[in-house]
Amino acid sequence: MKNTKELISLIKSPSKEEIKMITRAFDYSQKAHARQLRYSGEPYFNHSYETARNLALLGMSAIVVAAGLLHDVIEDASANEEEIRKEFGEEILFLINGVTKLGKIRFKGLKRHAESLRKLFIASSQDIRVIIIKLADRIHNMETLQYVPKEKQLRIATETLEIFAPLAYRLGMGLLNRRLEDLSFPYVYPKEYETIKSIIKERNSEDVNSLKKVSRTIIKKLAKEGITNIETSYRKKGLYSLYRKLERKNWDVNKIYDILALRIIVPTVNDCYKALGIIHSFRRPMPGRIKDYIAFPKPNGYQSLHTTIFTRFGNVIEIQLRTAEMHEKAEYGIASHLLYKSHKVNKKTDHSYNMWIKKLLPNIHKLEKKEITTPDVPTWIKKIVDNQNSVHAKEFVDELKKDFFEHRIFIFTPKGDVIDLPIDSNPIDFAFAIHSDIGNHMSGAKVQGKLVSLDTKLKNGDIVEIITTKKITPTGKWLNIAKTADAKRHIKSCLRKQEEEDKPH
Numbered sequence: 001m002k003n004t005k006e007l008i009s010l011i012k013s014p015s016k017e018e019i020k021m022i023t024r025a026f027d028y029s030q031k032a033h034a035r036q037l038r039y040s041g042e043p044y045f046n047h048s049y050e051t052a053r054n055l056a057l058l059g060m061s062a063i064v065v066a067a068g069l070l071h072d073v074i075e076d077a078s079a080n081e082e083e084i085r086k087e088f089g090e091e092i093l094f095l096i097n098g099v100t101k102l103g104k105i106r107f108k109g110l111k112r113h114a115e116s117l118r119k120l121f122i123a124s125s126q127d128i129r130v131i132i133i134k135l136a137d138r139i140h141n142m143e144t145l146q147y148v149p150k151e152k153q154l155r156i157a158t159e160t161l162e163i164f165a166p167l168a169y170r171l172g173m174g175l176l177n178r179r180l181e182d183l184s185f186p187y188v189y190p191k192e193y194e195t196i197k198s199i200i201k202e203r204n205s206e207d208v209n210s211l212k213k214v215s216r217t218i219i220k221k222l223a224k225e226g227i228t229n230i231e232t233s234y235r236k237k238g239l240y241s242l243y244r245k246l247e248r249k250n251w252d253v254n255k256i257y258d259i260l261a262l263r264i265i266v267p268t269v270n271d272c273y274k275a276l277g278i279i280h281s282f283r284r285p286m287p288g289r290i291k292d293y294i295a296f297p298k299p300n301g302y303q304s305l306h307t308t309i310f311t312r313f314g315n316v317i318e319i320q321l322r323t324a325e326m327h328e329k330a331e332y333g334i335a336s337h338l339l340y341k342s343h344k345v346n347k348k349t350d351h352s353y354n355m356w357i358k359k360l361l362p363n364i365h366k367l368e369k370k371e372i373t374t375p376d377v378p379t380w381i382k383k384i385v386d387n388q389n390s391v392h393a394k395e396f397v398d399e400l401k402k403d404f405f406e407h408r409i410f411i412f413t414p415k416g417d418v419i420d421l422p423i424d425s426n427p428i429d430f431a432f433a434i435h436s437d438i439g440n441h442m443s444g445a446k447v448q449g450k451l452v453s454l455d456t457k458l459k460n461g462d463i464v465e466i467i468t469t470k471k472i473t474p475t476g477k478w479l480n481i482a483k484t485a486d487a488k489r490h491i492k493s494c495l496r497k498q499e500e501e502d503k504p505h
């Protein structure tokens, strides 16, 4: 039988009030789902519990864990909104509503599906924690997908692979991204999954052994130079991510150097660079594979130094150097930002003071919520919401996949800022991604310092400079060239304005 003990133990220093809230949410949800079963035959409440547990493991606060316990009471147990508001407050109700699908009667099939996704993004653009609850929910649904009727499995796994796993990636949540990908992989690509599994089997044992030896040598060398207090671990590449990479490398396993990587966590940023120097001074690095994601973080915030070295055993090994903070951000992404933020808030305001004032003024929930979360909603999520005007259901989902979650390329500004775009984007897309003013007045573009035409397909790592001229405005031709919905939308609105100005008065 589930109980609240484990959940509460996972929350960092919960207050008495928070413990009470979790207990109430636990009891309420258990009652609401009382006679419901999952496809597996388990009580439905187990799913609510596991979702809440996932949220606690991600370091989410008590209020989010409580929302996790309650996330399906409206959708699946037809609980009353008014009652939830009274019992648990506006904030929890908002979080639950955000992840609740739209009514079956108003929308059907794909339409319902797309509109629910749209609703999820709108709620998330106001409070990013909505998406984190959805991801925690999806993890458990994927873990129990084997019990779901066959005809539904493929649809759910495909949606996870195309939307939710990339979403976790873009939010910097490496751990959730890998988990969601590897849980969906066997359902969406069963044959390929088996192939990858057998490839991994062959490679693993020999690699792990040499990795261990290399790791010991490195620790010794680093200690000699004064870098101690190191943590090392091995990171196995996710099976799905390996599959995608093999596809890009024409299935040549020998061209993949990071099936297994050695992760070294050192105390400071300085130590990362120092350690890189030490490692390179006794093991030759492979050219072109030294990557400084500390000075140039990936657009999702990922930071580390990567290098690939030749070992004494004739193979190569990827090494990733980072600090403990970088590691936490790489695994938990936006969830770890929320964590740091809310700690800060707690420091400033006395906790007990906070609690009684909350009781007096239920509206303060809203204020505090804004303080903590609004700055954390990434602009690209807001763009999804902006883009949705008058777009049909199917287009919305296709656009979402294409613009936000499909394979991305990273493009640099001359100052070294990085912008991520869908694959095959061109300078027009890049210009509008920086700012609509730059897009609206672009007269030319340089890639690696050379002038190029506006329809040039950009490649990963290109440095692109946009030249602007005040007099220039978008033309109809740009509309055909632009790939992203964001650029198209800006161009269209500019063209419309011009038309209106040209009309005789």
Ligand code: MN
Pocket (backbone or CB within 6 Å): 047, 051, 071, 072, 137
């Ligand atoms: Mn659920």
